[in-house]
Amino acid sequence: MNQEDFQSGGERFPLTRRSVIxxxxxxxxxERERALEALCAAYWKPVYKYVRLRxxxxxxxxQDLTQGFFVELLERELLEKFDSKKSRxxxxxxxxxxxxxMNEDKSGRRQKRGGTVPHIALDFAGAEEELGxxxxxxxxIPSPESLEEFFEKEWVRSLFALAVEDLRELCVARERERxxxxxxxxxxxxxxxxxxxxxxxxxxxxxxxxxxxxAWARREFRKIALERLRELCATEExxxxxxxxxxxxxxx
Amino acid sequence: xRFLSNAALERLRDGAEAPxxxxxxxxxxxxxxxxxxxxVYAAEDENLQRRVxxxxxxxxxxxxxxxxxxxxxxxxxAALEHPGIVPVHDVGTLADGRVFYTMKFVExxxxxKFIESVASVPDRLRLFLRVCDAVAFxxxxxxxxxxxxxxxIMVGPFGEVLVMDWGLAKILxxxxxxxxxxxxxxxxxxxKPKHGADSNDASxxxxxxxxxxxxxxxxxxxxxxxxxxxxxxxxxTDIYSLGAMLRFLLSxxxxxxPLSNAPRLDKSLLAICAKATAASPADRYSNVQELALDVSxxxxxxxxxxxxxxxxxxxxxxxxxxxxxxxxxxxxxxMRVAILLFMHR
Numbered sequence: 001m002n003q004e005d006f007q008s009g010g011e012r013f014p015l016t017r018r019s020v021i022x023x024x025x026x027x028x029x030x031e032r033e034r035a036l037e038a039l040c041a042a043y044w045k046p047v048y049k050y051v052r053l054r055x056x057x058x059x060x061x062x063q064d065l066t067q068g069f070f071v072e073l074l075e076r077e078l079l080e081k082f083d084s085k086k087s088r089x090x091x092x093x094x095x096x097x098x099x100x101x102m103n104e105d106k107s108g109r110r111q112k113r114g115g116t117v118p119h120i121a122l123d124f125a126g127a128e129e130e131l132g133x134x135x136x137x138x139x140x141i142p143s144p145e146s147l148e149e150f151f152e153k154e155w156v157r158s159l160f161a162l163a164v165e166d167l168r169e170l171c172v173a174r175e176r177e178r179x180x181x182x183x184x185x186x187x188x189x190x191x192x193x194x195x196x197x198x199x200x201x202x203x204x205x206x207x208x209x210x211x212x213x214x215a216w217a218r219r220e221f222r223k224i225a226l227e228r229l230r231e232l233c234a235t236e237e238x239x240x241x242x243x244x245x246x247x248x249x250x251x252x
Numbered sequence: 253x254r255f256l257s258n259a260a261l262e263r264l265r266d267g268a269e270a271p272x273x274x275x276x277x278x279x280x281x282x283x284x285x286x287x288x289x290x291x292v293y294a295a296e297d298e299n300l301q302r303r304v305x306x307x308x309x310x311x312x313x314x315x316x317x318x319x320x321x322x323x324x325x326x327x328x329x330a331a332l333e334h335p336g337i338v339p340v341h342d343v344g345t346l347a348d349g350r351v352f353y354t355m356k357f358v359e360x361x362x363x364x365k366f367i368e369s370v371a372s373v374p375d376r377l378r379l380f381l382r383v384c385d386a387v388a389f390x391x392x393x394x395x396x397x398x399x400x401x402x403x404x405i406m407v408g409p410f411g412e413v414l415v416m417d418w419g420l421a422k423i424l425x426x427x428x429x430x431x432x433x434x435x436x437x438x439x440x441x442x443x444k445p446k447h448g449a450d451s452n453d454a455s456x457x458x459x460x461x462x463x464x465x466x467x468x469x470x471x472x473x474x475x476x477x478x479x480x481x482x483x484x485x486x487x488x489t490d491i492y493s494l495g496a497m498l499r500f501l502l503s504x505x506x507x508x509x510p511l512s513n514a515p516r517l518d519k520s521l522l523a524i525c526a527k528a529t530a531a532s533p534a535d536r537y538s539n540v541q542e543l544a545l546d547v548s549x550x551x552x553x554x555x556x557x558x559x560x561x562x563x564x565x566x567x568x569x570x571x572x573x574x575x576x577x578x579x580x581x582x583x584x585x586x587m588r589v590a591i592l593l594f595m596h597r
Binding site for chain 2: 123126129130153156157160161162164165186187188189212215218219221222223225226236239240243244247
């Protein structure tokens with residue numbers, strides 16, 4: 001029996017995308033830019049929220065610092081110095097943020113940037129709104145451990161939000177908009193009381209269709225989230241470690 | 253982009269963790285435990301209408317070290333049909349891309365919990381002997397467990413003992429062939445690996461536990477295993493773990509306790525533990541049968557090979573073994589003396 005024999009339950013899992021850490025070191029400028037975009041998409045919100053909380057900076061200053069950080073990441077090739085054997089990318093980036101903000105304070109050079117930030121839309125107003133919707137009393141999270149936890153949680157939130165967006169796009173592409181609406185109602189709206197029966201009445205479909213649609217959506221969500229995660233990890237080992245942390249398997 | 257509340261994050265995490273059993277004959281019941289490689293769930297086999305334990309990797313993919321290890325574990329279990337080794341039923345890949353296998357659902361307690369209700373040393377030793385039986389069988393089939401510890405032993409409601417978690421098992425093929433011929437001539441359904449398959453498996457094995465990789469549990473792991481000397485491990489590495497387990501069964505901890513905390517144990521038992529957990533493999537029992545034989549001899553009140561007794565120890569053991577007859581004879585003699593004294597008065 002070989003590996004190919006183990007395909008009983010479904011199609012083979014798709015080949016993984018290249019890690020951003022590898023891609024960022026590529027000689028191909030386009031690939032490098034794409035990698036930075038992926039990294040920036042996953043991390044800009046956690047970085048913004050972290051700077052707001054940890055460094056207690058006003059919103060406009062934090063916006064500037066967030067953009068400045070990603071420019072610095074690119075210009076000083078900080079990712080080239082990342083060693084996955086020594087730390088997780090997430091921890092490394094958080095430490096880089098800390099050192100970046102400290103250096104900015106020391107030199108007093110806070111300038112408007114943005115020219116070389118990867119081309120993704122940074123919705124600072126939305127991030128500010130989210131900040132208000134979560135914890136956000138700096139006095140309530142004093143220890144470095146809590147801040148690390150906060151950064152981690154915001155990173156997971158950001159990763160999952162991107163995966164949900166990918167799932168929505170996938171549903172649209174496959175004409176399964178109703179499946180996404182079911183997924184939204186059951187998994188995302190935070191209404192724990194809702195049942196499959198209620199959803200079946202609300203959408204006018206049998207309960208088995210609700211079950212199947214949700215199973216499909218969860219499977220795709222999981223696949224997408226893991227693929228995005230794999231992309232943000234340098235090694236398979238780091239990916240496994242991160243997958244456990246992201247999905248909360250270690251804490252259960 | 254949509255904002256996800258904390259409640260939504262938890263729901264997504266929970267939903268993503270549960271294995272997707274669509275297209276299989278299993279129905280998910282509950283989560284039982286998580287191990288180094290994955291998660292174990294209780295599931296119902298809907299065809300056979302029985303409860304099974306389903307072990308699934310927590311990350312997708314049929315290649316990679318973890319998937320290889322899980323598949324190897326399933327194959328090792330499939331090759332080891334013994335009442336003391338949990339039987340595997342099925343292996344495959346789920347729709348979500350994760351490798352899984354199902355095995356017998358064992359209802360019972362882990363040995364470390366179970367012994368809290370077993371106060372007598374002989375009863376604990378009898379449990380230990382059953383573990384030795386299963387390990388000796390695996391060694392005869394050329395398989396090392398490499399992670400023997402009380403947490404990996406289950407004791408069922410009828411006292412059956414099952415050795416679990418063969419994820420770190422190492423297959424010693426040459427020995428397997430020799431031993432299976434020499435020790436179990438009547439054994440059937442044990443196919444020798446073909447040359448091609450052999451080399452393929454060997455590469456998998458080296459990928460899974462390459463030289464220098466330390467895998468095992470501190471306290472139960474032999475020094476050579478702790479050094480990552482994977483290529484030179486043999487049955488004596490499991491004997492070390494069995495010795496540590498024996499010490500745990502007797503004293504509540506796998507290592508030698510400091511003198512002030514050491515419970516009073518018979519010197520022969522201490523010597524058996526010491527021999528099994530000797531730092532050098534050459535100083536340990538050469539096979540599990542020898543270790544089990546020494547424990548059995550202790551239970552029968554006989555001298556053990558691990559300990560050279562003094563005259564007084566021999567006398568003490570002789571007394572303990574034949575206490576009833578000695579006391580009977582002594583009582584008879586005392587009565588005779590008493591009668592003689594009475595008659596001569």
